[in-house]
Amino acid sequence: MEAFIEGLRRYQECGVPLLIDGKISTIMDCRKLFTAEKGTFYMGDFIDDECGRLKEIHFNKIRY
Numbered sequence: 001m002e003a004f005i006e007g008l009r010r011y012q013e014c015g016v017p018l019l020i021d022g023k024i025s026t027i028m029d030c031r032k033l034f035t036a037e038k039g040t041f042y043m044g045d046f047i048d049d050e051c052g053r054l055k056e057i058h059f060n061k062i063r064y
Contacts, residue, residue, distance in 0.1 A: 005030050011057060033059055040064070043050045 002010060002058050005059055009027045018025045018043070033042045047056040 001031075001034050008045065011054070016054055017056050019056060021059070021061060025059075030059075036061060 045058040
C-alpha cells in the first residue's frame with residue numbers, strides 16, 4: 001500500500017491530479033482506496049491527453 005501511495009504522490013508532484021469518486025483528492029485521501037466497503041473496490045483509470053501524456057488519474061468505486 002505505501003509503495004502504491006508513494007507512486008501516486010510522485011505523479012501528483014508532477015502536476016497530475018488525482019480524483020476519487022469525481023473529486024480532486026490529496027495523497028491522504030488515497031488511503032480510502034484500500035478501505036472499500038464489502039462488495040466494492042476502487043478501479044483506477046489513467047487518463048491521457050491527445051498526445052498520449054498522462055493527464056489525470058481517476059479512481060471510482062465499483063460494486064460487484
